[in-house]
Amino acid sequence: xxxxxxxxxxxxxxxxxxxxxxxxxxxxxxxxxxxxxxxxxxxxxxxxxxxxxxxxxxxxxxxxxxxxxxxxxxxxxxxxxxxxxxxxxxxxxxxxxxxxxxxxxxxxxxxxxxxxxxxxxxxxxxxxxxxxxxxxxxxxxxxxxxxxxxxxxxxxxxxxxxxxxxxxxxxxxxxxxxxxxxxxxxxxxxxxxxxxxxxxxxxxxxxxxxxxxxxxxxxxxxxxxxxxxxxxxxxxxxxxxxxxxxxxxxxxxxxxxxxxxxxxxxxxxxxxxxxxxxxxxxxxxxxxxxxxxxxxxxxxxxxxxxxxxxxxxxxxxxxxxxxxxxxxxxxxxxxxxxxxxxxxxxxxxxxxxxxxxxxxxxxxxxxxxxxxxxxxxxxxxxxxxxxxxxxxxxxxxxxxxxxxxxxxxxxxxxxxxxxxxxxxxxxxxxx
Amino acid sequence: xxxxxxxxxxxxxxxxxxxxxxxxxxxxxxxxxxxxxxxxxxxxxxxxxxxxxxxxxxxxxxxxxxxxxxxxxxxxxxxxxxxxxxxxxxxxxxxxxxxxxxxxxxxxxxxxx
Numbered sequence: 001x002x003x004x005x006x007x008x009x010x011x012x013x014x015x016x017x018x019x020x021x022x023x024x025x026x027x028x029x030x031x032x033x034x035x036x037x038x039x040x041x042x043x044x045x046x047x048x049x050x051x052x053x054x055x056x057x058x059x060x061x062x063x064x065x066x067x068x069x070x071x072x073x074x075x076x077x078x079x080x081x082x083x084x085x086x087x088x089x090x091x092x093x094x095x096x097x098x099x100x101x102x103x104x105x106x107x108x109x110x111x112x113x114x115x116x117x118x119x120x121x122x123x124x125x126x127x128x129x130x131x132x133x134x135x136x137x138x139x140x141x142x143x144x145x146x147x148x149x150x151x152x153x154x155x156x157x158x159x160x161x162x163x164x165x166x167x168x169x170x171x172x173x174x175x176x177x178x179x180x181x182x183x184x185x186x187x188x189x190x191x192x193x194x195x196x197x198x199x200x201x202x203x204x205x206x207x208x209x210x211x212x213x214x215x216x217x218x219x220x221x222x223x224x225x226x227x228x229x230x231x232x233x234x235x236x237x238x239x240x241x242x243x244x245x246x247x248x249x250x251x252x253x254x255x256x257x258x259x260x261x262x263x264x265x266x267x268x269x270x271x272x273x274x275x276x277x278x279x280x281x282x283x284x285x286x287x288x289x290x291x292x293x294x295x296x297x298x299x300x301x302x303x304x305x306x307x308x309x310x311x312x313x314x315x316x317x318x319x320x321x322x323x324x325x326x327x328x329x330x331x332x333x334x335x336x337x338x339x340x341x342x343x344x345x346x347x348x349x350x351x352x353x354x355x356x357x358x359x360x361x362x363x364x365x366x367x368x369x370x371x372x373x374x375x376x377x378x379x380x381x382x383x384x385x386x387x388x389x390x391x392x393x394x395x396x397x398x399x400x401x402x403x404x405x406x407x408x409x410x411x412x413x414x415x416x417x418x419x420x421x422x423x424x425x426x427x428x429x430x431x
Numbered sequence: 432x433x434x435x436x437x438x439x440x441x442x443x444x445x446x447x448x449x450x451x452x453x454x455x456x457x458x459x460x461x462x463x464x465x466x467x468x469x470x471x472x473x474x475x476x477x478x479x480x481x482x483x484x485x486x487x488x489x490x491x492x493x494x495x496x497x498x499x500x501x502x503x504x505x506x507x508x509x510x511x512x513x514x515x516x517x518x519x520x521x522x523x524x525x526x527x528x529x530x531x532x533x534x535x536x537x538x539x540x541x542x543x544x
Binding site: 125127173174175176177181182185 | 432434515516517518519521522523538540
């Protein structure tokens with residue numbers, strides 16, 4: 001394939017997949033048919049564009065081919081279903097040879113942007129299981145294949161396929177509407193969409209399973225979706241806050257691990273490797289049209305991330321401001337994880353003893369009992385207080401709970417710093 | 432889209448005095464509102480599950496038993512048939528039902544629409 005055609009298809013896939021699928025779902029009400037035909041349209045582009053040249057409006061070309069494929073399919077299925085027959089009628093016949101794809105609006109004037117917003121809200125509907133929401137969003141809006149999704153979430157392909165099928169069946173079976181929620185539901189539902197996108201980002205960022213520390217692809221897809229949401233809901237402060245937060249975190253991806261793949265703390269990272277353009281963009285979003293009184297959880301977290309991103313080195317980090325921002329975050333989310341981060345900030349602001357008390361108060365919280373970072377934080381505080389023996393104890397406990405190889409190597413390194421030896425391997429101690 | 436809304440309660444859960452006093456009038460108000468909106472087709476309260484009779488036909492023989500088929504903690508105390516635009520509306524209607532505050536409401540779509 002010529003480089004031009006290949007690039008054009010790649011670009012069109014990123015720009016147009018979600019658009020086309022969303023429009024087809026609204027017209028046909030059949031998710032599988034919408035996906036299949038969109039897939040076929042891209043396959044046809046891959047065959048024809050290198051030979052015939054890239055059309056002047058790739059999106060319109062793909063839309064029309066996808067619709068024609070849908071019409072073919074509906075005809076061949078002998079129109080068993082009255083609903084589909086009606087949809088086919090509305091779709092009308094229009095071959096792309098006839099269509100004027102050079103016209104400024106070759107589409108039939110439907111509000112395409114609204115279709116994608118409808119699709120986001122439908123995929124993230126609270127009546128769908130959370131796993132299904134995440135998978136369906138990536139499948140339909142980003143065009144990730146079942147295999148790609150299975151790899152990204154480290155599950156067998158069959159499991160991922162089942163997850164997608166169940167979610168789609170449930171949309172039809174339970175009567176989940178394909179629409180932007182009514183005004184009175186919008187704040188709650190928007191928060192639900194944002195949490196799916198952030199979960200997705202974190203899945204890529206923290207890689208809770210497997211040996212890879214950062215799965216960049218999921219982060220990139222999450223940022224794409226957040227950008228889309230901001231474009232579709234420009235006045236939603238929390239969508240802007242989430243996008244800024246993701247950009248700040250993502251900007252550190254090249255500096256988060258050393259050559260051996262080991263996790264580096266913010267203090268240890270080479271800040272020259274942070275992506276300045278992304279930090280600039282995130283800063284601009286935060287400085288944008290939002291009123292400073294907005295205290296949504298994503299915006300506050302973005303402001304915290306900004307403190308790190310805009311500090312030339314670790315020493316000049318304004319920990320007092322970060323501590324204050326975590327205080328604000330605690331007012332809107334009483335999560336034990338936020339309490340832990342607040343305690344870390346208190347420690348970094350120099351009040352080690354207070355921080356140790358705060359961490360101690362959290363050790364009985366169920367959600368944190370098996371969380372390696374609680375013990376790792378305790379270890380760090382004790383190490384800085386010069387209580388090496390207790391620090392080693394905490395690091396050893398953290399090691400027992402760490403989930404990834406990189407986390408374990410980091411903790412082993414810290415443990416060695418306070419003169420401790422790693423715990424014996426489980427299994428070796430049992431005879 | 433039609434839904435069967437099953438109103439389920441755990442009989443061992445003790446209601447507060449104020450909850451006991453308001454549940455009747457609140458339910459009445461809910462019925463009036465939903466009838467007025469045209470989303471409630473019909474509904475009723477059910478008798479004690481201990482008074483249920485279970486019928487099974489096995490190998491041509493009718494087996495009759497007293498009591499509910501399944502011994503579960505939550506029991507169906509009533510039902511309403513809803514005719515809603517979609518799940519969002521059904522969720523809103525169910526969310527307004529006073530039993531939702533202490534019991535569980537299950538929305539089951541009709542297969543035949």
